[in-house]
Amino acid sequence: MIEVKNLIKNYGSCRAIDGISFTLNKGEILGLLGPNGAGKTTTMRIITGFIPPSSGTVKVCGYDITEHPIQVKRKIGYLPENPPLYNEMIVHKYLKYVAELKDVNSKKIASSVEKVIDLCNLGVVKDRIVGNLSKGFRQRTGLAQALINDPEILILDEPTSGLDPKQIIEIRNLIKSLAGNRTVILSSHILPEVQMTCESVIILNKGKIVAVDHQKNLSKYLNGNNSYEMTLSKKISKKFINFIKDFEGVLDVGLMSDKNNAIYIDTKGSKDIRSKLIKSTIDNEYEILEFKTKDVSLEDVFMKLTTEEVNNA
Amino acid sequence: MKKSCVIARKDFKTYFISPIGYLFLSSFLLIIGFMFYQRLIYFVRQSLIGSQMGQPLNITLNDAVIKPLYGTINLLFLFLVPMITMRLIAEEKKQRTIELLLTYPITSTQLITGKFLSAMFLIALTLACTLTYPLILYIGGNPDMGQIFTMYIGLVLLSACYVSVGVFWSSLTENQIIAAVLTFVSLLFLWIIDWAAQNVGQFMSSVLYYLSIMRHFESFGEGTISLKDTVYYISFCTFALYLSYLGIEARNWKN
Ligand SMILES: Nc1ncnc2c1ncn2[C@@H]1O[C@H](COP(=O)(O)OP(=O)(O)OP(=O)(O)O)[C@@H](O)[C@H]1O
Ligand SMILES: [Mg+2]
Numbered sequence: 001m002i003e004v005k006n007l008i009k010n011y012g013s014c015r016a017i018d019g020i021s022f023t024l025n026k027g028e029i030l031g032l033l034g035p036n037g038a039g040k041t042t043t044m045r046i047i048t049g050f051i052p053p054s055s056g057t058v059k060v061c062g063y064d065i066t067e068h069p070i071q072v073k074r075k076i077g078y079l080p081e082n083p084p085l086y087n088e089m090i091v092h093k094y095l096k097y098v099a100e101l102k103d104v105n106s107k108k109i110a111s112s113v114e115k116v117i118d119l120c121n122l123g124v125v126k127d128r129i130v131g132n133l134s135k136g137f138r139q140r141t142g143l144a145q146a147l148i149n150d151p152e153i154l155i156l157d158e159p160t161s162g163l164d165p166k167q168i169i170e171i172r173n174l175i176k177s178l179a180g181n182r183t184v185i186l187s188s189h190i191l192p193e194v195q196m197t198c199e200s201v202i203i204l205n206k207g208k209i210v211a212v213d214h215q216k217n218l219s220k221y222l223n224g225n226n227s228y229e230m231t232l233s234k235k236i237s238k239k240f241i242n243f244i245k246d247f248e249g250v251l252d253v254g255l256m257s258d259k260n261n262a263i264y265i266d267t268k269g270s271k272d273i274r275s276k277l278i279k280s281t282i283d284n285e286y287e288i289l290e291f292k293t294k295d296v297s298l299e300d301v302f303m304k305l306t307t308e309e310v311n312n313a
Numbered sequence: 314m315k316k317s318c319v320i321a322r323k324d325f326k327t328y329f330i331s332p333i334g335y336l337f338l339s340s341f342l343l344i345i346g347f348m349f350y351q352r353l354i355y356f357v358r359q360s361l362i363g364s365q366m367g368q369p370l371n372i373t374l375n376d377a378v379i380k381p382l383y384g385t386i387n388l389l390f391l392f393l394v395p396m397i398t399m400r401l402i403a404e405e406k407k408q409r410t411i412e413l414l415l416t417y418p419i420t421s422t423q424l425i426t427g428k429f430l431s432a433m434f435l436i437a438l439t440l441a442c443t444l445t446y447p448l449i450l451y452i453g454g455n456p457d458m459g460q461i462f463t464m465y466i467g468l469v470l471l472s473a474c475y476v477s478v479g480v481f482w483s484s485l486t487e488n489q490i491i492a493a494v495l496t497f498v499s500l501l502f503l504w505i506i507d508w509a510a511q512n513v514g515q516f517m518s519s520v521l522y523y524l525s526i527m528r529h530f531e532s533f534g535e536g537t538i539s540l541k542d543t544v545y546y547i548s549f550c551t552f553a554l555y556l557s558y559l560g561i562e563a564r565n566w567k568n
Contacts, residue, residue, distance in 0.1 A: 048416040073418040084409035088330045089323075100319040101417045145413070 001026045001183045002047065002153065007056035009042050009207075016042040018207040020056075024200075026152075029179050031198030032187040038204040040187035041081055044155050047185070048078045060153065074103060077151035081158045083142025087131030091122060094130055095144055102149040116144040120174065136167040143171075147178070154178065156186040160193060172197055227294040228274070231262040233287035240284055247273055264294075316419050320427025324401065325434045334435060337397050341389055341439055348385045349446050352378040374456045380534060382446060383464045387530065390436075390472050391500050397435055398479025399493035401428040402561070406487035421561040425480060425554055432476045440468060460536035467533025470546035474526060475500055477553035484560030500526075 002024040009016045017039035024030050032040045045051045047058050049069045058065040060072045086094055092113055099109045117126050120140040125133055130141060139159065146154060159175060160168045175186065176197055188194050194201055203211040236255065241263065245253045249271030256262040267273055281288060328334030356377040363371070405411040414424065450456045475496075482495040507525035510518035522528055529546060532539035 045412070050412050050416050070418045070420065073416055076416065078413065078416045080409070080412050084412055086327075086410060087408070088327060097319065097323050098417070101316060101414075101419055103418055 001028075001061060002185070003057075003059040004043075004047065005057045005059075007043065007046060007058065008054045009039075009046060009051070010054045016207055017046075017204075020204070020207075020209055022202060022209070022212065024183055024185065026183055027179075027181050028200060029184040029186070029198045031194035031201045032185060032204060033189065033191065033194050033201055034187075034204035035189060037206075039207040040204060041157055042207075043204075044078070044080075044157050044185065044187060048076055048155055049073055050078075074149070075151055076153045076155060077146030077149070079139075079142045079146045079154075079156045079159055081161065083138060083145075085130045085138065085141060085145075087129070089130050090126075091128055091130055091133070091141055092117065092126040094141070095148060098145045099148045104149050112148055112150070116147050119147065119178075120144040121170075135162050136164070136171075139163060139167075139171065143174070152182060154182055154184045154186075156184065158187055158189075160188070160190065168193075226267050226272075228265045228267070228277075229256065229262065229290075229292040229294055230265065230277075230281070230288060231259075231290040232281065233261070233289055235260045236263055236286070240286075243280070243284075244277065247276065249273055314423075314426075316423045317426040317430060320419075320424065321430035321434060324428060324431030328397065328431075328435055333397060333400070337393055337435065338439055338442070341393060342442055344389060345382070345386060345443055345446075349378070349382055352381050374450060374454050375460050378450065379447070379456060379461060379464070383468060383534070386440075386443065386468060387471060387527075390468075390475055391504065392497070394432075394436075394472065394475040394479055394500070395493040395496035397432050398476055398483055398496060399489040400483070401432065401480055402483040402557070403487050403489045403492045407489075415561075421558050424561065425484070425557050428483075429473075429476060429480050429554060432479065433473060436469070436472045436476065440465060440472075457536065460534075463533045463536050463538050466538055467530050467542075470533075470543065470550075471526065471530055474546055474549045474553070477550045477557070478503075481553045481557040481560065484557040 004023070005021050007017055007020040020039070020043060022030070032043065034040050042051075046053045047060070047065070049065050049072060052066060061075055063071045065072045086097075089097070095113045095116060096109060099112055100106075104112050117123055120143050122137065122140055122144055125137050125141075130138070133141060139162075143156075143159065146156070156175065160171050163171060172193060175184070178184070179197075186194075186198065201211075201213055202209055241253050241255070244250060244263075244265060249268045250265060250273065251268060252266040253263060256264055265277065278288065278291065328337070356372070356374060359372055359377065402411070405414060415421075447456060447458070447461045451458065478499055479492070479496040482499070483489075483492040486492050486495075503524070503526040507522050507528060510521040510525070513521065523545075526549070529539075529542040532542050
């Protein structure tokens, strides 16, 4: 459905993206993850045909974006970051205008406008001026204009940024319900969001892909290690730490920063040492105040991958 | 073409959402109305003096009223067209709405044509409002309607050139003021270019005369529609719009 090959984009001497390739099949949801300036927006702008790549190719449904821009653009619905809308227009008139530009059959324009207004819950604001909308409704209006021609592909740039928690959940659910048979690319730097909505994830940093994975594999990879935190009743001795370090399956042990009565223990996932750990702690005359299993989240992988990249650079 | 009209219609309506459309129309009609009144008084006085002295009238209605009137319209367009073209593309860039516009299935040509047409609709509306003056003259007098007709043709062509220059500058910047100033300066330059013609060699002066945007209006003012001048205006327009097209496509130039 979408085939991106070796994409490079230079802004003057600054390389915004550097050799990005991936393919996406029909019906998949891809998350583009990365810190600020990673090149998510740039990648999306190239796929939507707003800016050309410096080199590399993008094919959408077999059409090359530089050779057949119109065919490609017909299939894509795009929601830019902080959607730029015509502030002076009235919501439903704006949507009608977009429908006309997006080749919606003139007989179906009124019904498609109604449909997206329903879908995006815009009913209460449809007669208001776009410039006066709250951030949440503005985002929905942006989503509505992307959906108006019922596109096969949706490209959403940080669809939930700047929204309140309730709106975030609503928009996420909306996106999930939209997915169905559509192919979706969405960008975010909020990890749980990608974890919840996307099937596959690409982590970008400084214009390069630092990790690609299917959500399932990624979580498996994440669950490879377990990590625990333990708070004890008194100061923990060096000796005790070294004692735990020698357990089979323990990767790393150390005091938590700025605490002398709490430690973290990283272990191999294949080996469960919890009961042994607790028993020997008590045997060493410590009382356990708290014991926590830390989920290794996508967040950790993300931080690890992106900071590693920084260190290497 | 259909999509150009969609864009043109929307942008035309936008003129009347902001005060710009009303400002343009009212200031234009105010000055033209004043001018018409003055010229009419002048003509009436001339003909009164003429009849008292028992001499035949040595000035026609067209020369006394119509021609100066359309000269003023022309001058006003020079000042006011930058005001209505400055926002066309610059504002889309400033508000970043161009990002969405260019990801819709429309070509840059359709976009430019739409923007051009929206300003031309406003010009057409303005010119339509001025039709009342020849109508008044027609009711009360005996003007040369043919000459009035060719003048309108000439004004439409001339203003199309002004608008195309405005669209061009608007496509190059996201600052409306810069777009307006550059439009005005380049139009003024095209107006006065034939002044320079007197001081240069024969070949150069014929080139400059040819380029001068006003020279080509003269034939329309005389009541004729000259093919040569029509071709000049149309190619001028096409060329300026083509440059605006390049202005939009500039984002595609590889660096
Ligand atoms: N028009 C431009 N001119 C020059 N540099 C640019 C331009 N647009 C983006 N960049 C640079 O390209 C890099 C990638 O930017 P991009 O906007 O794609 O990042 P992003 O991943 O979307 O970040 P964010 O999370 O902040 O939205 C950045 O270093 C940015 O400074
Ligand atoms: Mg971005």
